[in-house]
Amino acid sequence: MLLVEVKSVRPTAHLRLASEQRVDEVRRMLGRAYEQIDNTAALIAGGQKEFAEVPADRPVQGLIVTMEPFHIVNAPMQRPQLPATTVPITVCSISELENMVTITDAPVGRLLLERAADPQRSTYALREALSGHTHARNAVLDAGWDSYPWRDAAPGQVASEPAGTAK
Incomplete structure (x- = not known):
């Protein structure tokens, strides 16, 4: 199951220049999205009545979609700066999402699960998992x-x- 949170944010100068304020900036822009995905996953797993129709027996992943790429946000050095979660979460740009939904030669769910299961690839930008595929x-x-x-x-x-x- 893929839980998606969309944030209409772009990296600020602090993030692009790796200034001292970059940690506060990324938390401000993306921190709540991590919390929302993790909270929703917990409500589904806990049988919350509003999610009764959602299967609770499937692997869960989160996808945070942003207006522009947040380079290296999925990297191991960045993750400790963001809220801890119980489900794997990937940050991607809208262009990566647009690219993902046009893949025709493999189930996107499988690609995402394989990526999440790989300790190294899961830290790369999502576009890495999408390259080499046929697109409509x-x-x-x-x-x-x-x-x-x-x-x-x-x-x-x-x-x-x-x-x-x-x-």
């Missing part, structure tokens, strides 16, 4: 583009192929 076009993005009224009027615009027909 993103039907959501294609539909979004196709909904724009100026789409047909755009000079030189090539019509997008329907999802699932990309080579």
Whole structure:
């Protein structure tokens, strides 16, 4: 089971420059997401009535999605700076999530479980686990583009192929 928490945050200058304030910044921006995922996992495992329809017998993982990559946030040196959790949690950017949902040659759940089980790979950026796979076009993005009224009027615009027909 994948529990997803989305945070509309981008790395600040303190994080990009590795200043002394970087630890406080990453806690401020992502700390609550770790807590929310862990709390939800505990409620599901504990049989909370609001989650009665959610199977409690499956492996649980957390995914925190951010606007931009938080480089090295999954690294072992960073993890102690964030709240402790009972479930494995990965931070990824929206572009990594968009890439993940288009994989066609392997079940995404299996890829995530294999990554989480590997002590080394689980500390890498999620994109590492996604490379080397076959991807379809993103039907959501294609539909979004196709909904724009100026789409047909755009000079030189090539019509997008329907999802699932990309080579």
